[in-house]
Amino acid sequence: xxxxxxxxxxxxxxxxxxxxxxxxxxxxxxxxxxxxxxxxxxxxxxxxxxxxxxxxxxxxxxxxxxxxxxxxxxxxxxxxxxxxxxxxxxxxxxxxxxxxxxxxxxxxxxxxxxxxxxxxxxxxxxxxxxxxxxxxxxxxxxxxxxxxxxxxxxxxxxxxxxxxxxxxxxxxxxxxxxxxxxxxxxxxxxxxxxxxxxxxxxxxxxxxxxxxxxxxxxxxx
Numbered sequence: 142x143x144x145x146x147x148x149x150x151x152x153x154x155x156x157x158x159x160x161x162x163x164x165x166x167x168x169x170x171x172x173x174x175x176x177x178x179x180x181x182x183x184x185x186x187x188x189x190x191x192x193x194x195x196x197x198x199x200x201x202x203x204x205x206x207x208x209x210x211x212x213x214x215x216x217x218x219x220x221x222x223x224x225x226x227x228x229x230x231x232x233x234x235x236x237x238x239x240x241x242x243x244x245x246x247x248x249x250x251x252x253x254x255x256x257x258x259x260x261x262x263x264x265x266x267x268x269x270x271x272x273x274x275x276x277x278x279x280x281x282x283x284x285x286x287x288x289x290x291x292x293x294x295x296x297x298x299x300x301x302x303x304x305x306x307x308x309x310x311x312x313x314x315x316x317x318x319x320x321x322x323x324x325x326x327x328x329x330x331x332x333x334x335x336x337x338x339x340x341x342x343x344x345x346x347x348x349x350x351x352x353x354x355x356x357x358x359x360x361x362x
Contacts, residue, residue, distance in 0.1 A: 145355045147334040149174040149207065149314070153189060154338035163342070164202045170347040172355075174205045176316070176336045177227070181212035184236050185284045192218065192225040199226035207231060207276070209257065209316070211284050216243040223250035231255030231278050234266045244273045255314070259284060264298045274311050276334070277302055281327075282317030291318025296330040303331035321350075321359035328357025 152175060155163035167175055177195060182188040195206065208227040212218065215232040216239075222230050230247045234256060237243045247254035255276035256267050260283060267277055279298045282289035295315070302313045312333040319327055320340035327335055337354065344350035353359070 143356065146328060146332055146357070147174050147312075148172045148341070148351045148354050149176040149334050149336045150341040151176040151178055151316070151336050151338035153178040154342045157190075160198055161201050164198060164204065166342075166347055168202065168204060170341075170351045172204075172351050174207065174334065175202065176338075177206060177208045179208055179210045179212060179222075180284075184213045184233065185211045192221040195222065195225040195227060205229070207255065209255075209278065210236075212236060214238060216246050219243070219246050220250065223247070223252050227252055229253035229255055229276060231257050231276060233257045233259070233284075235259060235262060240270060241273070244270060248273075255312075257316075258298070260292050260295050264301045267302075268305070271305075271309055271311060276312040276314055278314045278316055278336075280317055281315050281319070284317075289318055291323045291327075293326070296326060299327075299330040299332050319354075321354070324354050324359050325357050 150167045152163055178189055180187045180189045205228045207229040208222050209231045213236050215236055230252055232243055234240055244254045253275035255278055256270055256274045257278035258266055259280050279295055281291045281295040299313055314334035315327055315332050316336035319335045319337045
C-alpha cells in the first residue's frame with residue numbers, strides 16, 4: 142500500500158474574520174486535522190488566540206483539533222484548552238518547568254498529549270518522555286510567525302525519532318516551511334503529520350494540494 146501522511150492546515154494563516162469558512166475549506170480538502178497555534182507573546186514574540194477562540198469554533202467542526210501551545214508554563218492553561226474541545230494538546234519542552242507533570246496533567250483530561258522542540262533543541266530532550274506522548278512535533282522554523290523557510294537540518298530529528306520509535310505509538314509531526322518545494326524531503330524523512338499554513342490557504346485547489354502533499358508530491362512531480 143502506498144504510504145501517505147496527514148496534512149494538518151494551520152489556521153494561523155487563515156483569515157480570522159472568516160474562520161468558519163477556513164474550517165470548511167479544511168474539511169472539503171479531505172484532511173481531518175486542524176493545527177491551532179497558540180502564542181502568548183512571551184515564549185514566542187507573537188500573540189494569537191486563547192481557549193475561547195477554540196470554544197467558539199468547536200461546534201462548527203468535527204475535525205481533529207491539535208492545540209500547539211507556544212506559551213510559558215502551559216500547565217496553567219491545560220484545563221482551559223481541554224475543556225475548550227482540543228483533541229490533542231502539544232507543549233514545548235523549553236516552556237515547561239516539569240515536563241512529566243505537564244504531560245500527565247494533559248492526559249488526566251482524556252485528551253492526547255504532544256511534546257514539541259525548537260530547531261535549536263536536541264531530540265534527546267524529548268526521548269525520556271516518548272513512552273508518554275501521542276505526538277512529537279519538530280519545529281522546522283523558529284516558532285512565532287508563519288511563512289518562514291524550513292531549516293533542513295531539522296529533518297535529521299525526524300529521522301532519529303523514526304529510527305528509535307520501535308513499538309512505541311507516537312506520531313511524528315513537523316511544523317514550518319512545509320510546501321510543494323519541501324514536501325518531498327519532509328515526506329522522505331519519515332514524518333506522519335506535516336503542518337502547512339500559508340501553502341495550504343494560498344492553494345487554489347486545496348483538495349488537490351492535500352492529495353499530492355500527503356503522498357510527498359510537490360508541483361514538479
